[in-house]
Amino acid sequence: MHSDPVKLAEQGGADVERAIHALRDAGVTTIADGGLQSVSQINAVKRFTELPGFPLRITGVVVADAAKAATLRPTAPACAPNGGNDCALPKWLGAGGIKVWVDGSTQGCTAKLEAPYHYLEGGHCSGEGEGRADYDSAQDIVDSLSPLWGQGAWRFQLHANGNGANKWALDALSRLQQSKENPHRVLLIHNTMGQPALSKRIGDLRKGAGVMDGQPVPALDIQVTHLIGHVAYWGDAFVGMLGEEAASEIDPVAYDRENGIPFSLHSDSMVTPTRPLWFVEQAVTRRTWSYPDFQKEYVLGAKHAATVEEALRAITVEPARHHELDTLLGSIEPGKVADFVVLGANPLDFDPAKGGDPTKISQIPVIQTYLNGRATGGSH
Template identity: 65%
Template sequence: MNRHLRRERSAPSSLLSRSWVCTASLAFLASCARTGGSMSKPPDADKTLFLGKVLTMDDDMTVAEAVLVDERGHILEVGTEQAVRDGLGAGAQVVQLAAGQVLMPGFIDPHLHLLPTLLQSVLESHNLAPCLPGPYRIPTATACESRADVLSTLASIQLSPEAPKDEFVLGMNLDPSRQVFDPLKCGITAKEAASAKSFMDNPKFYIERCVSKDRPVLILDQSGHLAYVNQKAIDVVCAGQAACPPASVEQGGGEWAPSNKATSFTGLLKETSGYAPFMAAMQKSLPLAQLQSHPQEVLEAYQKEIKPGIQAMRDAGLTTIADGGLVGRPQLNAVKFLAEQEHFPMRVTGVVTYDSAKTDDIQPTGPACDPRQDARCRLPKWLGAGGLKLWVDGSTQGCTAKLSAPYSYSTKGHCADAGDGRADFDNMQAIVTALSEQWMTKSWRVQLHANGNDANQWAIDAFALLQQKAQNQHPVLFIHNTVGLEQLSKNLGDLRKGTYRATNGQTAPAVQAHVTHLIGHVAYWGHAFRGMLGEEAANNLDPVGFDRDQGIPFSFHSDSMVTPPRPLWFVEQAVTRRTWAYPSLQESGTLGLEKHAATVEEALRAITIEPARQHELDAWVGSIEQGKVADFVVLGDNPLDYGPTKKDPTLIHKIPVVETYLNGKPTSKNP
């Protein structure tokens, strides 16, 4: 980073007359004489002037030439170079962009999971994620080609011979929706494979053959909505339990998939509550697993290992991230602890699960100080936690998205038995009941995870009823909104306008509804969704065109660990709508390009000002405007120069990130 940026002292915007220079020099010498000869601070030495092409991302998409920032990181002026330089003292520091570079607001990822993302850096060979397509390939120590199929991937887990027999084996990011299933691996015979059926039918059998039968094994799916275990792990969890699975599994909307045998399980676990008992049991034998109960201690113990993950986000141009599902006060405090470290290079806002907010009596918070109210305030990196998170359904690629006509899972392939998927609640009214108490306070931003079209309709209907109870003026966020349908988006648009008729027959007051799409669904899973959901549903993934038609503001996110947090990749993927076939990783055309392709301008807004508005951060970040804070990214090329009739948009991911700034200070100076 920091390539070709020049720092210098400010110079006047035009040539000065000799008489003016002489007069100024005499005045300066007289000043020195009055202070006993000591040198006074040059005028405006506490200010920084950024010069070059500035994409402000304001409502008018203004392109400026200069930005002036004070020592607290407050933006004082934005405009032409001449106008901003006018009256500026010679002591100001100048950051001059090189030819071709642009200054933008720092990128924002509005939905990821920070702690699991950093955990990937620690697991190394136990990170089982499949390859990314060529344009987005991230070098790893392990050849990702060896992870093309499920069983070879499981067999790649390296077990320490010195480890105790009761110590859990933890793997993460297995993805059977993209990693093909070849049953004749790990010494499995054709007869055994025929009896065991597919991996999703009987993961327990395949884990025992490919990883271990003697040690408890827990494998987390990349979606975060599924997990897989062997019998030893089930025995550990069920030991001493009056009933198994524990009641908490069903209460949280989870499931242990039953086998044909009574009181036996296949090893497939659904939803977080389904695998939470295994995470709890694992903490007794594997310190790393204490990420759930003692996350701050884990972060402190693995500082060296997690640092590359943090730097990778900075190197992608991120200056603000939203952690979209913190479970209770321990995780909330851990992320706050991380953000407040001196050299942490990003701001963080937290979103807390609705049930843990009740259990731990968590109230919404903001940053410790506000530059709008206090001129001395340097905006903190920890922005507080003002959002609530609730899951309506599961994962589209995990076969647990809640679908309805005209969509359903195919009866062949990866999700053959999934039907219409599943929801985490019995019905829409149960969502209303779950959120009512917190909604009535009118103090929370509420964010609902909904992938399937039916899950999104439930969310619309729930918000319509809640808004009749109490009019909440905070933004509500539909996270993912993956499987698109034109009527669904119309309903969502009507909810925004205050014209939607709720299920009780009443018209709901307007809800400030926004959408954020996991645009990587198109690139990484689009081809697979053709087979799982059908061509129409695949073409309507992340339906930007429907959003546009209905005036629904949208952003793009990574949902990391699900996809890498790389905002320029989001831009390219939204503009090109390209998809790849697994395991060959051959490009497999485009999905819904004519209807749902974003313009580059729309996509840039979806990683800057729109996510800032969704999290009510737009008073400080998201655009470069007077009164906001100087969180910037410098790019080596202008993304607006790319598009169907301009530079090749499939090369947007190659635009270099030169530097990021927080409060006007370069983050590359942090060790």
């Protein structure tokens, strides 16, 4: 690892440049750095956005312990355009979120589950039981976040894969909201292991109908983001790791829809490729394969398939909402900046409800990517 992250940002290098341009070429305009661990890392990311020709915007999410250690306060864009100024929205959008990990990776056998991993003795994850959490209890999460929550200035993002971890996250958030109402949005990252009761609880909390420890919970704007690559890359493996029924419930879009929960799709880069149109295809088709031989291909959890329109919202306006940037970004409307992509075809034409072939969505070419109405690179 480079000892001086700011110097790394300034010097760059061919590998860094290729990675950045690959994001642009895939039609990405804004990314979230979801694990800033120090002031120097924050400064380095900000410095990246200030380099000549940098083609992306970045919003930052700070690790809770780092924010407490450095007594940080949330930051916003240096200026925001409106009818009375000539501000061009900067590429550094500030660091206004707090991040904690409630558990680890579902496929890595470290998600916190309510039931043991499914594989028989000798299989992947055998002997791991219900996985594990990064905390000993929901109350430990409350104790960790209380100083930051009490400021009333941060939005919060909790990494939770397993259904056990999601339950702990909701318990902690409910108690925190009872202690002091947080006006900002809260995000559950991954929310992988779907359960009807969990999603109903999220919906209830959003409506102000939540209850914790026998007491009502003030309304809390909880949203979710799914690592949709779980379906394509690990779906068949999850059938063995979790059991067929549980595997079919991963990334539970149907429950999001039923309970009015805004959801987005993400890559968890470098876990899966950052290709937004591939996210759309994965969410709409729910196709999975057996790796590495590809002898099986099938649909996993068909009831959780998204519509093309839902999936497009999940890579545009919904993530902007998560980061409280939706007054500026995420859609083309009066008052917002002109960040957009030009595609070689209309993804809505591939909607299976209209007779389209959604397996071709990821093949739609990205012709050009724009920030502030200006092209960020040549045609592709």
